[in-house]
Amino acid sequence: MAWWQFLxxxxxxLTFLMFMGVPVAIAFLVVNMVGVFMLWGxxxxxxxxxxxxxxxxxxxYLVPIPMFILMGTLMFYSGIAPRMIKVIDQWLGFISGRLAVLTVxxxxxxxxLTGVAMGSVAMLGSTLTPEMEKHGYSRSLSIGPVLGSGALAILIPPSTLAIVLASVGGFSVAKTLVAIVAPGILLAIMYVLYILIRVKLRPHEAPAYHVPHVPLGAKVKDTVLYLLPPLSIVVLVIAFIFFGWATPTESAAIxxxxxxxxxxxxxxxxxxxLKTAVGQATQLSVMILMILTGSAAFSQLLSFSGATSAITTLATTLxxxxxxxxLLMMLIVIVIGMFIEQTSIVLVTIPIFLPIINAMGWDPIWFAVIMMVNLELAxxxxxxxxxxxxxxxxxxxxxxxxxIYWAALPFIMINILLMVILILFPPIALWLPSFM
Structure with missing residues (x-):
């Protein structure tokens, strides 16, 4: 079988099985088994x-995956998230388009806290979208920020998907987690700037309304009690990794x-x-680890079929x-991302892209950050x-x-703009890991 026939x-x-409703992990295993039978005797x-x-x-190096997931579910199911939203809301009372900015x-x-985009979208969509519509926000502005900011769960550490990407690609897990900090913050700032400009140009999409005054003392007290502690834990985890005080696994456990x-x-x-949090974390961890089992076999089958060397030669001689x-590689990921979920995208594309990255001499951490933005977009x-x-x-x-599609469109364009910026200006992604 020629390499192109194998691909x-x-x-x-894989596409047929997924459209038939077969779980991703099982679909990967079945296709790999058939490929092994045909190519490996x-x-x-x-x-x-x-x-x-x-x-x-x-x-x-895969141990941080269940640990970070458990860390997120413990926070999520302990009622910490709603309190954090309330505290942030108290500080944004004077801003035009306050609820949309609050969403970001x-x-x-x-x-x-969650590391899962769907969890953030579910919480924000069920709480803030009805609130925005009640105060006269346009439907697009009440939905779009929820979709965009929910996707930040993939890009802001601790990110399980970043660990999966680094593991499959053989990149440094620690540097990948640190490298996505600046792009994640930059993307959130870009979202806020877009909302403020949009509300300024189209004030009817976010009508002003009276906001109850909260005394400064109450704001500070709630911030110290309900916002700083959970955020401090995350900052501490990143600091342990950044300064080399602990490995990503040890930091996740702490x-x-x-x-x-x-x-x-x-x-x-x-x-x-505790039962709900541990059960949810176990379910998500098993799902991710099952999908990961197809990665090594797929990479070996690619090499055995000659696809790896052929694709590398083709890419380097273009x-x-x-x-x-x-840009072409990222366009491929965008198209694939229209149809399948992020972990599957990593397993399908990274074994193909990795030889090209090495042949072109690109910094793998820079590529990983751009890829993470693209996976968030998906x-x-x-x-x-x-x-x-x-x-x-x-x-x-x-x-x-x-x-929902129209509401997502502006935030899709902002994500693509960030990808272009990162491609043209690699130091944005690499400056923070350079201090490690």
Whole structure:
């Protein structure tokens, strides 16, 4: 079988199974098993497949995945998130388009708690979207910021997807987590600037209304009690990684333990909350690790079929500038992201892109950051971005998918603009890791 025939078979089989509703992890395993049978000598090849599966998940650097997920679920199910949103709201009472800006601020804060875009969209969409519509906000402005800020959960550490990407690509997990800090903050600022400009130009989309006055003392007290502690845990985790005081695995364990102590301090460490948080974390961790089992086998099959060397040769001999090649790769990811979820995108594309990255001499951390922005974009890209369907489920009655698609469009363009900026100006992504 020629390498191009193998690629056609793999992607056609994977697409067919996913459209049939087969879970991603099972679809990857089935297609890999067929590929192993055809390329590795029938049933004897399954022994190697088992070894590949074992080696892909029996590694120490994957331990932060369940730890960070548990850290997020402990915070999420202990009632910390609603209190944080309330505190942020108290400080934004004087801003035009206050609720839309609050959505971005709350999304950035929730990003440090959940690490899952759909969870943030569900919470923000069910609480803030009806509030915005009640105060006369346009439907687009009441939905768009929720979609955009919910996706920040992928880009702002601690990000499980960043660990998956670094693990599959063989990049430094610590540097990848640190490198996405600046782009995540920059993207949130770009969202806020867009909202402020839009409200200034089209004030009827966010009518002014009376906001109850909150005394400064009450604001400071609530900030110290309910905002600083959870954010301090996240900052401490990143600081441990940044300064090399602890590995990402150790930092994740410390962060999870401190989160548990915070639950105890808030009086939320009851059996029901702990059971729900641990159960949800276990479910998400198993799902991600099952998907990861297909990565090593797929990479080996690519090499065995000759696809890796052929694609590398083709990419390095194209008569285009390297920046054009990068743009083409990101365009491919955008198109794929319209139909499948982020972890699957990583497993499909990184084994193909990695030889090109090495051949072109690109900094892998720079590429990882650009890729992370693109993966964030995939959550809100029509027609099949997962956050779009979550938003439909929690949006006010009468909201159509067309309304949601149009609301997402400006934030899709902002994400693409950030990708272009990062491609043209690599130091934005690399300056923070350079101090490690």
């Amino acid at each position: 056609i078979f793999f992607f056609a089989g 029938g049933f004897n090849g399954f022994n190697q497949l088992i070894l590949s599966i074992d080696s892909s998940i029996s590694t120490f 601020g709350a999304g950035a804060a929730l990003a440090t 962060g999870t333990f401190l989160t548990f102590l915070l639950m105890v301090a808030y009086g939320k460490a009851n059996l029901a909350n 008569p285009v500038e390297p920046v054009i090649l990068m 959550t809100i890209t029509p027609p099949a971005g997962l956050s779009l369907f979550v938003m439909k489920g929690v949006a006010p009655a009468g909201t159509t998918m067309t309304d």
